Amino acid sequence: MTQPLNYFKETPSQTAGPYVHIGCTPNFSGVSGVFHEDLGISMTNDQTEGHRITVRGMVFDGKGAPLKDALVEIWQADAKGFYNSPSEMRGQADPNFTGWGRCAGHMESGEFVFETVKPGIVPFKDGRPMAPHITFWIVSRGINVGLHTRMYFPDEETANATDPVLTRIEHKSRVPTLIARKEGDDYRFDIHLQGDNETVFFDI
Amino acid sequence: MTNEKRNQGAFFPRDRNWQPPALTPPYKTSVLRSPQKALLSLDNTLSEMTGPVFGHNIIGDLDNDLILNFAKDGELPIGERIVVHGRVIDERGLPVKGALLEFWQANAGGRYRHKKETYLAPLDPNFGGCGRTISDEDGYYYFRTIKPGPYPWPNGVNDWRPAHIHFSIFGDGFAQRLITQMYFEGDPLIWKCPIVQAIPSEEAVKQLIAPLDMGNTIPMDSLAYKFDIVLRGRRSTMFDNRREGN
Numbered sequence A: 001m002t003q004p005l006n007y008f009k010e011t012p013s014q015t016a017g018p019y020v021h022i023g024c025t026p027n028f029s030g031v032s033g034v035f036h037e038d039l040g041i042s043m044t045n046d047q048t049e050g051h052r053i054t055v056r057g058m059v060f061d062g063k064g065a066p067l068k069d070a071l072v073e074i075w076q077a078d079a080k081g082f083y084n085s086p087s088e089m090r091g092q093a094d095p096n097f098t099g100w101g102r103c104a105g106h107m108e109s110g111e112f113v114f115e116t117v118k119p120g121i122v123p124f125k126d127g128r129p130m131a132p133h134i135t136f137w138i139v140s141r142g143i144n145v146g147l148h149t150r151m152y153f154p155d156e157e158t159a160n161a162t163d164p165v166l167t168r169i170e171h172k173s174r175v176p177t178l179i180a181r182k183e184g185d186d187y188r189f190d191i192h193l194q195g196d197n198e199t200v201f202f203d204i
Numbered sequence B: 001m002t003n004e005k006r007n008q009g010a011f012f013p014r015d016r017n018w019q020p021p022a023l024t025p026p027y028k029t030s031v032l033r034s035p036q037k038a039l040l041s042l043d044n045t046l047s048e049m050t051g052p053v054f055g056h057n058i059i060g061d062l063d064n065d066l067i068l069n070f071a072k073d074g075e076l077p078i079g080e081r082i083v084v085h086g087r088v089i090d091e092r093g094l095p096v097k098g099a100l101l102e103f104w105q106a107n108a109g110g111r112y113r114h115k116k117e118t119y120l121a122p123l124d125p126n127f128g129g130c131g132r133t134i135s136d137e138d139g140y141y142y143f144r145t146i147k148p149g150p151y152p153w154p155n156g157v158n159d160w161r162p163a164h165i166h167f168s169i170f171g172d173g174f175a176q177r178l179i180t181q182m183y184f185e186g187d188p189l190i191w192k193c194p195i196v197q198a199i200p201s202e203e204a205v206k207q208l209i210a211p212l213d214m215g216n217t218i219p220m221d222s223l224a225y226k227f228d229i230v231l232r233g234r235r236s237t238m239f240d241n242r243r244e245g246n
């Protein structure tokens, strides 16, 4: 026998179910008057620094149908590459930018939309720069453990080509699943849960 | 004080044998919504080790009181009054302070207040079904509510969800993000539920079953259930600052 290590096990995940909006975006779901406003609906204010962007997209199932009950959260650095987080030790992030957004897919179309700023460069753990990116987390009915992925920018070809995460992807044909499309002034980032274009999801 | 250095390391990898797999065919919706390719395993970067923080200023007085936060003046929702409480800790057993917890649930009859909900059980005009709170310095949290009812759902022809409360939890880093469900001790529906059965081991399922906690009941008022939550722990960084060479 040895001494016990005394680690605990992480609480098992369960699906967010079809009514995740009641808890996470209650005003959107029709439960009004409990919370003043839904969390994560605005990431910026009129003093936020950086280039304003709109990111929109949908989450598709294995038959190509858009999910209408998904909840998408994003987390990103500010325009200078700092996270608005107590764990950010490198410097002070823009106080007028939260870095975190939450959006319920539209109940008819399934589309999510984020009004944010383009993130700056964040270093990888060995100091190499990571190309500008936004972390995505997707939950819904039928998803047992929330899915992590990243969106990169189509106008950052040089930075993307040396990004330490993108270059780790063994099948290069899958890299484009992480790169948004420019659509007018917006970026479109569609997420495919299955199929030929299945998005690269991370165990991270 | 906890060791600050220790709190800056990457998170322990998620134990995918403890967590439910993506594809669990008896839970039918998972069939078309489960990624089929292997996940890309990566050690955390700053993008996952950091995460948003929520101040107590976002929390209203009744946010952790589902008995009162939707009720009309002088009225109360119908059902068993309960307190749910516990601690948010990490895999090392350290308290996760300042964690935002959000909850949602059906009413005592098993009916959700949602535009797309069609179950014939009635809405309770005094029950909304959502709440939130932030854990304190010890990781402790509590809220009170009405015990939710079980409800049927379209999966098999006669599948019922055990009584449950949905939880969403934020830790210190975005990699810890978790959504789960709390079940109630003694409910025979737990072991028949395809969503519960997505979890591979009985031991892991038990981690989601809150025991009746007579020590924290409020006599002549409310029963209590205890539900502790464990988020991913952080690796030690005790040698990360050592200079090699220069």
Ligand SMILES: [Fe+2]
Binding pocket: A017, B106, B161, B164, B166
């Ligand atoms: Fe539910």
